[in-house]
Amino acid sequence: MQATRHDARSGLxxxxxxxxxxxxxxxxxxxxxxxxxxxxxxxxxLEIGKEPVLSSNTGDDMxxxxxxxxxxxxxxxxxxxAVETP
Amino acid sequence: xxxxxxxxxDQTTPPLHLPAPxxxxxxxxxxxxxxHQLELLSKAESGLSTLLIAPTGAGKTLxxxxxxxxxxxxxxxxxxxxxxxxxxxxxxxxxxxxxxDIERNLMKPVDEMDLRVRIETRTGDTPQAKRQRQKTHPxxxxxxxxxxxxxxxxHKDASRFFGDLRYVVLDELHSLVTSKRGHLLALALARLRRxxxxxxxxxxxxxVAEPDDLRRWLVAQEPHEERLSELIEVAxxxxxxxxxxxxxxxxxxxxxxxxxxxxxxxxxxxxxxxTLIFVxxxxxxxxxxxxxxAINEDSLPIALHHGSLDVSQRRKVEQAMGKNALRAVVAxxxxxxxxxxxxxxxxxxxxxxxxxxxxxxxxxxxNHRMDEASKAILVPANRFEVLECQxxxxxxxxxxxxxxxxxxxxxxxxxxxxLGMACSEPFTADELFAEITSSSIYTALPRxxxxxxxxxxxxxxxxxxxxxxxxxxxxxxxxxWRISHPSVAQQYRLNAGTIIEAPVLAIRAVRKGAGxxxxxxxAQAATMRGxxxxxxxxxxxxxxxxxxxxxxxxxxxLRFEGIRENECYVSYAEGSEAKIPYYAGGKFPTTTFxxxxxxxxxxxxTQWHRLPKQVSDWLGYQKWKSVMPGGDxxxxxxxxxxERYYMVAYPFEGRLAHQTLCMLLTRxxxxxxxxxxxxxxxxxxxSIWSRKDMGAMLSREQMSLTELFSQDMLGDDLEAxxxxxxxxxxxxxxxxxxxxxxxxxxxxxxxxxxxxxxLRPDLRCPAHx
Numbered sequence: 071m072q073a074t075r076h077d078a079r080s081g082l083x084x085x086x087x088x089x090x091x092x093x094x095x096x097x098x099x100x101x102x103x104x105x106x107x108x109x110x111x112x113x114x115x116l117e118i119g120k121e122p123v124l125s126s127n128t129g130d131d132m133x134x135x136x137x138x139x140x141x142x143x144x145x146x147x148x149x150x151x152a153v154e155t156p
Numbered sequence: 157x158x159x160x161x162x163x164x165x166d167q168t169t170p171p172l173h174l175p176a177p178x179x180x181x182x183x184x185x186x187x188x189x190x191x192h193q194l195e196l197l198s199k200a201e202s203g204l205s206t207l208l209i210a211p212t213g214a215g216k217t218l219x220x221x222x223x224x225x226x227x228x229x230x231x232x233x234x235x236x237x238x239x240x241x242x243x244x245x246x247x248x249x250x251x252x253x254x255x256x257d258i259e260r261n262l263m264k265p266v267d268e269m270d271l272r273v274r275i276e277t278r279t280g281d282t283p284q285a286k287r288q289r290q291k292t293h294p295x296x297x298x299x300x301x302x303x304x305x306x307x308x309x310x311h312k313d314a315s316r317f318f319g320d321l322r323y324v325v326l327d328e329l330h331s332l333v334t335s336k337r338g339h340l341l342a343l344a345l346a347r348l349r350r351x352x353x354x355x356x357x358x359x360x361x362x363x364v365a366e367p368d369d370l371r372r373w374l375v376a377q378e379p380h381e382e383r384l385s386e387l388i389e390v391a392x393x394x395x396x397x398x399x400x401x402x403x404x405x406x407x408x409x410x411x412x413x414x415x416x417x418x419x420x421x422x423x424x425x426x427x428x429x430x431t432l433i434f435v436x437x438x439x440x441x442x443x444x445x446x447x448x449x450a451i452n453e454d455s456l457p458i459a460l461h462h463g464s465l466d467v468s469q470r471r472k473v474e475q476a477m478g479k480n481a482l483r484a485v486v487a488x489x490x491x492x493x494x495x496x497x498x499x500x501x502x503x504x505x506x507x508x509x510x511x512x513x514x515x516x517x518x519x520x521x522x523n524h525r526m527d528e529a530s531k532a533i534l535v536p537a538n539r540f541e542v543l544e545c546q547x548x549x550x551x552x553x554x555x556x557x558x559x560x561x562x563x564x565x566x567x568x569x570x571x572x573x574x575l576g577m578a579c580s581e582p583f584t585a586d587e588l589f590a591e592i593t594s595s596s597i598y599t600a601l602p603r604x605x606x607x608x609x610x611x612x613x614x615x616x617x618x619x620x621x622x623x624x625x626x627x628x629x630x631x632x633x634x635x636x637w638r639i640s641h642p643s644v645a646q647q648y649r650l651n652a653g654t655i656i657e658a659p660v661l662a663i664r665a666v667r668k669g670a671g672x673x674x675x676x677x678x679a680q681a682a683t684m685r686g687x688x689x690x691x692x693x694x695x696x697x698x699x700x701x702x703x704x705x706x707x708x709x710x711x712x713x714l715r716f717e718g719i720r721e722n723e724c725y726v727s728y729a730e731g732s733e734a735k736i737p738y739y740a741g742g743k744f745p746t747t748t749f750x751x752x753x754x755x756x757x758x759x760x761x762t763q764w765h766r767l768p769k770q771v772s773d774w775l776g777y778q779k780w781k782s783v784m785p786g787g788d789x790x791x792x793x794x795x796x797x798x799e800r801y802y803m804v805a806y807p808f809e810g811r812l813a814h815q816t817l818c819m820l821l822t823r824x825x826x827x828x829x830x831x832x833x834x835x836x837x838x839x840x841x842x843s844i845w846s847r848k849d850m851g852a853m854l855s856r857e858q859m860s861l862t863e864l865f866s867q868d869m870l871g872d873d874l875e876a877x878x879x880x881x882x883x884x885x886x887x888x889x890x891x892x893x894x895x896x897x898x899x900x901x902x903x904x905x906x907x908x909x910x911x912x913x914x915l916r917p918d919l920r921c922p923a924h925x
Contacts, residue, residue, distance in 0.1 A: 084812035092867040095790045103851040104795040108782035111804040114841040116410040148777045
């Protein structure tokens with residue numbers, strides 16, 4: 071079990087790296103409350119719907135309803151003129 | 157054969173006498189032995205172990221084998237009636253393919269010099285008959301992998317087999333030592349040293365940050381005294397010429413396939429003699445191979461190489477490559493390390509290089525001549541990868557190495573080794589402890605932990621004390637630990653090896669519709685047998701398929717027909733629409749170093765002009781609409797969208813750490829009453845969504861980011877989650893497999909029921925262990 075906990079922490083969970091992050095950020099967290107999605111958030115928002123999401127007690131609502139549409143997101147984040155044609 | 161020529165390695169070493177065939181061979185080739193090759197030979201002749209650090213193309217391999225070849229050449233011709241000697245030199249590589257490749261490359265000079273040296277490989281792919289023959293009639297030089305060494309050591313006749321060993325050559329040592337296979341190998345070396353106390357090691361390595369870690373690793377440590385091997389460092393090599401792909405196509409926002417870039421990559425293939433295209437995952441390899449063939453108007457010979465392909469197919473590609481018969485190979489890390497290819501003049505790297513060392517390695521493939529610059533093109537698959545590629549590029553020019561530190565030996569590997577040693581011969585705890593702690597990564601092992609490990613092997617540990625079947629070794633009245641039954645040794649040999657793979661099934665091609673039947677029906681032998689085995693695929697992926705689904709494998713679109721025993725039946729499908737195979741392997745998180753560089757680049761606006769315009773524009777928009785993440789700050793954005801409220805943060809710490817963070821944050825958000833619904837983590841950012849407006853809660857100070865992100869989440873929250881999580885149970889099984897607690901394969905039992913869980917019922921409760 072000693073080996074397992076150590077492995078889980080370092081391997082699948084990367085706890086050490088998370089620990090370094092949490093140690094680094096106190097006093098350095100910048101909160102920005104926005105009215106809509108930011109340009110930088112587009113990639114991670116596109117990941118939603120690609121994979122199931124874990125949550126403890128929310129039942130069937132766990133899955134995002136549908137994959138995000140890239141053009142919608144880009145338009146919201148950067149404005150109408152920023153939508154590129156593929 | 158008595159003619160020799162004195163050669164001087166340098167002023168400080170004594171003159172060397174290279175046997176005549178060697179002198180003639182170098183002269184015939186118009187070559188001079190390189191200084192580091194002679195220096196290594198000289199140290200070896202003086203009985204010393206040495207670490208050679210040299211860039212790709214410096215003749216490392218020849219340097220590593222020269223002492224063995226010279227010694228074997230000088231050895232007396234065996235007289236009739238003489239006992240056949242055991243193995244003289246072991247060459248250990250991290251990859252099967254590398255061992256096979258070295259055999260090819262070593263045979264050439266050996267044949268040309270007409271040396272009487274027998275060289276053979278032994279890997280997981282070696283047929284049983286050849287293995288048997290090797291044991292009774294050992295080759296002079298055995299090329300093998302760490303797992304095979306451990307297996308050989310677990311046999312009763314190990315001391316005889318290895319009794320004449322003089323050298324152990326360890327290739328790509330920097331890569332070997334950091335994994336569990338490296339731990340297993342360190343323990344194997346300790347055992348070999350017990351058989352042959354003056355055994356010499358030769359470590360071959362790329363540049364590393366801490367050479368002393370490797371120097372310690374190579375030699376036996378004394379209880380209170382640090383020992384180091386000799387060190388030879390070769391500087392330099394020409395700087396590689398690396399660029400980021402410049403094309404007119406739109407760089408995708410997300411995704412990892414870089415389909416958009418294939419027309420440009422194809423053009424690059426046409427402009428070069430031989431191109432190696434490296435990708436990070438097997439599914440990437442499959443898809444891009446397909447894409448390239450779709451646009452291969454000139455029918456260029458382009459091949460595919462990854463670890464799931466059938467071994468004969470891989471060999472074919474490797475041989476064609478060696479003969480310069482291919483124009484391009486799409487490959488994963490199975491081709492990664494040190495393999496000497498023909499005249500590769502371009503390396504294309506698709507996707508994030510996920511760590512600067514790996515990038516340097518791969519680029520080393522191109523152009524193996526040290527004094528000519530290698531050429532490489534990086535192809536980012538999405539916008540964040542553009543940033544990563546730029547960072548990796550900068551790092552490569554700096555020659556920065558970010559391989560992980562060597563660290564301490566792991567306990568599950570220790571347990572496996574203890575059992576292996578018991579299979580070989582009975583041992584006393586004192587002697588085995590002394591042997592194990594002579595290895596540099598186990599010197600700090602407390603005796604108490606060692607004793608617990610021995611008892612763990614004996615009784616399966618606390619959790620399984622009542623299970624008699626797990627009593628694998630027993631302590632006799634004579635103070636010797638020995639295996640409780642010969643079958644234990646048999647099982648050990650079936651299960652040894654630290655690379656624990658997800659359950660895999662062989663893929664067999666059959667006629668369409670042939671596999672449509674329910675499990676449990678008798679096999680319809682006539683229609684099902686005889687098809688070709690195409691390779692292996694993970695059970696986890698197959699569970700997501702229903703018969704009739706199509707997927708991409710070995711460059712072909714296959715139709716899933718069904719599963720029979722431990723085989724997956726497929727037929728060849730028409731068309732090009734297919735699901736893509738999913739593989740659990742090959743998903744590396746971005747390294748800490750590279751993440752740091754990306755954060756720096758984001759924070760420093762003066763660097764942006766080096767990026768493609770689409771990407772620098774994107775960063776500009778971010779700065780305008782929100783703020784830039786990066787530097788030592790953590791940006792947390794909140795915004796509403798649809799019916800949901802989102803929280804997006806940008807730690808850039810890799811997917812694994814992000815997933816853990818998400819999971820723990822979600823627990824906290826739930827306690828704070830934000831009603832989180834779900835989360836997603838990428839290598840760069842996390843997104844959590846909820847029913848309550850998290851932005852408003854933060855603004856009204858109903859919730860605090862400092863508290864949400866406080867370090868103490870790694871305390872109780874993490875422990876609580878570990879106890880209940882599936883991930884943990886799965887890891888437990890992996891460790892238990894390595895430590896020998898669960899049998900992966902049991903003689904006579906085929907435990908391959910698709911859909912069975914990761915855990916046996918009796919191991920379902922690790923929490924109280």
